[in-house]
Amino acid sequence: MLVLEALFEWISFHWVTIIVVLHIGLSFMTSLHVLLFKENERTSLAWIGLVIFSPVLGSLFYWLFGINRIQRLAKREHPQTLKRDFRSQENPINFHQLPENWHSSIIAGYAINPINYLAANSVEPLVNGDNAYPEMIQSIQSATHYIILSSYIFDYDSLGRQFVKALVQAQQRGVVVKVLLDGIGIGYSWRKSDRALKKRGVETARFLPALSLSGTRFINLRNHRKILCVDGEEAYIGGMNVSKNNLVNAAKHPIDDVHFKVTGPVIDQISQVFVEDWFFATGELIQFPSYNTRNNLDSTEQEKNKTVVARVIQDGPDEHHNRIRWTLINALVCAQKSVKIMTPYFIPDQTLMTSLHATALRGVAVEIIVPEHSNIPFVDWVMEANFMRIMEHGVQIYKNKRPFDHSKIVLIDDVWSFIGSTNWDARSLAFNFEINLECFDRRLNAQLTELFVAKKHNAELVLEEDIKKLPIYKKIRNNLFRLFSPYL
Incomplete structure (x- = not known):
């Protein structure tokens, strides 16, 4: 007892010194981690400043939200010998x-992502839920x-319950069902769909649960992929979560979006992404x-539609x-x-913005459609702060007046299409695990161009004079939040 009293007395007398020593030691270790592992100089300087001038809290904030890389294969000793090999073995390359x-x-493309381009696929756009x-x-x-389903958000609402019922019925008739949900995205619904599925045997x-020994340190890294594969015969990917808000004709606050039904050999690449994610989450x-x-001999008419050359582009804060x-x-x-370009959030980094400007300088027409109002007001402010910079060299921006549009599409000329879960912002491009399809096909491109033009008819062109007329308090607000755009 006397020892405890003496210890308490010593701490009471030296508490300032203890905090200073703790702050210096923690700040030193954290700053070393920033210097060794952060690539962006400005971001590194900002983190070091926060760590030094916010004792203890700055370091804690960094370890929770500043770590944006995870070596999944090394961390979990992924059995590479059992991993399907989608790498190109062709010499010369098949164009x-x-x-x-x-x-x-x-x-x-092979150097960036050494995965095969596969012919004889079909990709069907499905507009809205x-x-x-x-x-x-x-x-x-x-x-x-077999059914595998991965989603960032899986609301347990009237629509989510339809999915739960269908998945449970499939499991009851002997189908193997695996459902992977993001550890943060699951929190969007106060009733948890995974609990409802587990109770019924699914x-x-x-993926990286928010409250766990392994997940908390990577709380800022999220699995944003949306994947559904059935029996190796059909797959669905895109940007659409499982939520009744995507039912535009029924939702109170509808969300526009587009999803894609895929058939053909590229399904194997899609399912492999889920296999790796499932292994990481469960072992x-x-x-x-x-x-x-x-086993997939379709009708002559269906076979005619299998004209898409496609491959998966897998991205995330890991080896990809x-x-x-x-x-x-x-x-x-x-x-x-x-x-x-159609995207719900357009906050590209300087490298991507320079690439777009270089494209426009060559005389290419660059058009971007963003929502007039997204679901995150301060992201709208950041986009508005960047409009003048984006519009340099003839880049045109349109604000879609429809309900919040969550669609994610990039179309180049009349042949290249890029579809999937990725937004044009730092979160998607640096922190999230994403999946996209890179597609070559004139028919698919024409379908998506028609969708783009239809949305442009409901959008308003952003004019330079409109930005200049903004009240000064909005300009200050927008540019203040722009400073935090790398962290949004």
Whole structure:
């Protein structure tokens, strides 16, 4: 007892010294980590300043939100010998009879992401949940062997309960069902869909749970992918979460979006991304059925539609880091006539912005559609602060007046399409695990161009004079939040 009293007395007398020593030691270790692992000089300087001038709290904030890389394969000793090999073994590279001006892009594409471009795929746009969800549920109901589903948000609302029911019924008739949900995204619904699934016998997992020994340190890294694969025969990817808000004809606050139904051999690349994510989250290596051409003989009409040359671009703050950013830069170099971008959040880094300006300087028409109002007001302020910089060299920005548009599409000329889960912001390009499809096909490009033009009819062109007329308090507010854009 006397020892404890003496210790308490010593701490009471020296508490200032203890805090100073703790702050110096913690700040030193944290600053060393910033110097060794942060790539951006300005971001590094900002973190070091926060760590030094916010005793203890600055360091704590960095360890919670500042670590943006995770070596998944090394960390979990992923069995590479069992991983499917999608790398190109072809010599010379197969250009699939694509336009000659894209050949250099394909060569660079293999260097950026050494995954095969596969022919004979079909990619069908499904606009809004009113069209996408019935197709997805029908595929689940028709499953005979295996279903894998990954989503950032899976609301347990009236729509989510339809998915839960279909998944449970599939599991009850002997189908293997695996559902992977993000550890933060699951919190968007106060009733947890994974708990409802578990109670009914469906196997679920959370990717980097927010409250766990392994997940808390990487709380800023999220799995933003949306994947549904059924029996190796059909797949769905895009930007659409499972939520009744995507039912535009029924939701109180509707969200516009577009999802994609995929058939063909590229399904194997999509399912492999889920296999790796599931292994990381659970330690279980699953064997999802491969796409088998002989078992997928469609009608003559369906076979005619399988004209898409496609491959998966997997990105995240791990060994796949920066692949989507480099894929976009690589494609912009090949643009000859037009670049069309539709995204809910447009806060590109300086490298991407320079690439867009260089494209516009070559006489290519660059058009960008963003929502007039997104679901995150301070992101709207940052975008508005950047409008004048973006519009340099003839880049045109349109604000879509429809309900909040969550669509994510990039179209170049009349042949290249980029679809999936990625937004044009730091969170998607640096912190999130994302999945996109890089597609070459004139028919798909024409369908998406038609969608882009329709949305442009409901949008208003941003004019320089309108930005200059903004009240001074809005300009100050917008540019203040712009300073924090790398962290949004």
